[in-house]
């Protein structure tokens with residue numbers, strides 16, 4: 001039986017960490033849909049055409065080691081406004097969402113566009129400053145020399161582009177439960193997410 005958990009939210013809100021923990025807890029498969037857009041963005045930075053790259057995307061492309069950089073994140077949000085890029089990635093995500101045995105997908109439009117029938121929907125947010133602090137720490141640990149102020153302006157620019165685009169903008173589904181992680185530890189955020197999902201089972 002399919003059971004889909006849709007976890008959407010803005011950049012660095014904690015949705016990736018929560019999604020992985022939720023998938024492990026329930027024994028479900030997990031797809032970080034941001035990786036699809038990051039993989040297309042990385043190909044565009046390497047000179048490819050965005051639509052062709054999205055249409056030719058292969059599972060191996062998601063394993064490329066450098067998809068988590070700040071440059072790739074910006075490139076991802078630029079290709080993500082192109083309707084043909086988004087439509088090329090829909091079938092894979094829909095099939096993943098409705099697979100037998102349960103699935104957790106995290107992204108921007110899972111509860112609104114990819115799987116409006118998802119049995120559980122969460123919208124994970126935090127203040128821009130908290131999100132930038134988390135992303136700054138992550139990037140610094142990987143050796144990035146980007147300043148906190150640059151990380152904060154990148155996060156704000158990406159949220160603006162993701163929220164204002166015409167196709168599949170970032171917004172909570174009407175029936176999503178909001179989880180604000182600004183003042184929550186990772187453990188508390190995961191616990192809140194699991195409790196919300198359990199209510200839907």
Ligand code: CDP
Nearest residue numbers: 010011012033034037076077080107108109
């Ligand atoms: O990890 P983080 O929240 O920083 O970003 P991500 O989830 O890896 O997504 C990177 C970019 O891909 C986002 O800024 C969006 O522009 C785009 N994206 C999207 O449009 N739709 C999705 N379902 C997932 C990501």
